Amino acid sequence: MKKQRLYMISLDAFGAKDLAYARTLPTFKYLLERSALVEKVETVYPSLTYMAHTSIVTGVYPKTHGITNNTYVQPKRKSPDWHWYAKDIKVPSLFDIAHEAGYTIASFLWPVTGRSKAINYNLTEIFANRPWQSQVLISLWSSSPKFVFNLERKFGEMRNGIKQPELDHFLTAGIVDTIHTKNPDLMAIHLVDLDSTRHEFGVDTKEARAAIKRMDDHLNQIITAMKEKGIFEETVLALFGDHYQLDTHTVVRLNQLFKTQGWLKESKAGMIQEWDVLAKGADGSCYIYTKPGVNLADVRNSLEQHSEQIEAIYTQEEAADLGADATCSFLVEAKKGYYFVSDSDGPFLEEISRAETTAFHKGTHGYSPKKENYETTLFISGPGINSNARIPSARLVDEGPTFLHAMGLEFPQAIDGKVLATLFN
Template sequence: MTKLTDHLIVISFDCLSEHDVPLLRELPNFKAFIEKSSYCTKVETIYPSVTYPCHATIVTGNFPNRHGIVNNTFIQPGRISPDWYWHRRHIRGTTLYDEAKKAGMKTAALLWPVTAKADIDYNMPEIFANRRWHHQIPVSLFNGSPLYQLEMNSKFGHIRKGLSQPELDDFVLAATVETIKRKKPDLMLVHFVDLDSQRHMHGFSSKEAQDALYRHDQRLGKILDATKEAGIFENTTFVLLGDHSALDESKVVKLNVLLKELGLIHVNGAGKVTEWKAYCKSCDGSAYIYVNKENDIDTKKTVTELLSKLLLDQSNGIEKIITGQEANRMGADGTVFKMLEAARGFYFSEALDGAYIEDVSEQDALSKKYTLACHGYSPEKADYHTVFFAAGKGIRPGISVRSMHLVDEGPTFARLLGLDLGDTDGRVIEDLLDL
């Protein structure tokens, strides 16, 4: 298959939404880029629309029930900080970077989700120390490219302040610019989280979120300048995309509180879960209900009766309940017993204590106990699209695609690089390509 480009740089601005487009068209670097690009401002995301499943979908062209990353975190009842789907081994099937590597291409990924231990030449995976005895630097080094990360940390580590934003994205930017100029990768995947973090803590339309968009504009400009300095600008395809949108919320739903009261979750004196028959696994704007034993008819009956009662009153925060089969048809985890969609203004927590519904304060969000805006909601929610902009070699300029899906992005990237992801859920958006 013929390659359409020599270099592909994919920049994911986490939580970039259709509602951001008017401002993007005013910011200098985004404005200039969009004017030369082809784009879709109505990209349908996946279910659940959380970061790790979304990014696995982008590089596989498949829905979560097929690539296996069905949530950000694992089912670990009672853990305050469950482990995430950090590692490449959790993805079923091939990925864009796997196929690029097989074709002899030079690959790079900076904080791209689900890439720990991936076969990527220059890999700085998104992973954090999740045990008291772990330290961030060795955890990152062990799961990515050690010499590359040591080099980036020695040059730019002073920029970072742990996982705090915007410093973390500023560090990623510096490493991205350096990697472009010194390594000139054929495929580069970059993940920026500043906007998503500000929206979680301050709200969707907050000044802090807007400031993050201004910072992203400056980051974009520096990345484009780096390709010019490296002499690869004319032979590069650039893609700017979001993974999901977000919605403001002010109330948190804690279904596990009720499941514990019904005797379906047992905890010891220290509050640690010792046994569970049913568990509400949060995806923020949606939630999975798992039953521990498939043949536990009594538990399923109890959960069904509880959910039916809660659904009768909108103040309980549940907009919709679907079965595992229906979840599977939507691309989510089909092994669940039920899947819940939160009503607008609500989201789900896995907390076991307190009231079933709690109001969220600004202080709760600043302390990261709760959030003021989140995602994970159904792609069927109105005005909940993300975006896609592409420009450069191999892209026909000025094409506006009315609608596309997140699963279409991976196959389209593969076609640009002359690769094939095989039988995917998505399709190549040929209208965008200079064939």
């Protein structure tokens, strides 16, 4: 079987609303003119990066693939561990299927790929989360060590830890080098600068537009390398967002509320030690977990007192129907402008300063995919793709099946997504 080369480029926090500005930039304009377009793509719920990226490569919703939040439920930890490792995914991924078909795979910061057995050249998205860990060592341990060591040796001076935009500059240099030296059959790329920028400055800001402009330059470098290698015309190139963001003005601490109700206790250091009811934030939404014996009607009643901040309260069954964690007791959705954090150490509501630097997000995600003007997008080009195809809407879970179809492969398991057949000749 002839292997069909595929490059998947995830533009973190790039929304359908960004297309208008993107079309004014040279590389985006060039790509959009030669691509089929799915204008609006519905993300998953809660719409967080790790859940979204795992749904893209599995074709199923979070409750099925097992990544139902970015981080683990670890209330005793100030900084919970993230789902960095591929072993957390409960179903075969696009990487597993391509690997079995003999594909050479390179991955750059694609979430939930740590220590993947399927990926040949892997630079994992991970950070040192313990005082004794070093960023370089944890990256080497979770990734392909020789590959990452060489990237560090060649381009390490471009990087400033995991800070942006330097990290995406380092990433792009590594991608260009990998195209020339490794020429993988499948490339998975995750550009994160825009997401970080929107968290720090807000959604529709001059800083966000500057980040999209930097993204345009990164794409230009990647395409130039593909053309120099002579592989551009024969590669299926898919570019897509994972979620959009919304501006925020207030942080909500539901665990502070639960503390006043006597449902959880803190240590002197302000860490949650014991709990009967626990809020696990997912930014624009929040999971509520309860221990056996808790009266759920009391918990619901407590939440209903805060309708100014909470838009919807979903039961366990409703959360599962939405594709979210089927083990939660409730899933609550924030009203626009509000978002949830997991700590209990601070006021129930805390206003976010727009004027100065803050630890809080001025823009964020995690909200329901049904929120207005919250869709992301997908454009795809290359062999077998009908560049004139235009689809008004699809779902994130449709992307993986569609990408595999472009490669002549398919998922072995039952999936929630479907192949977007209209995109093909």
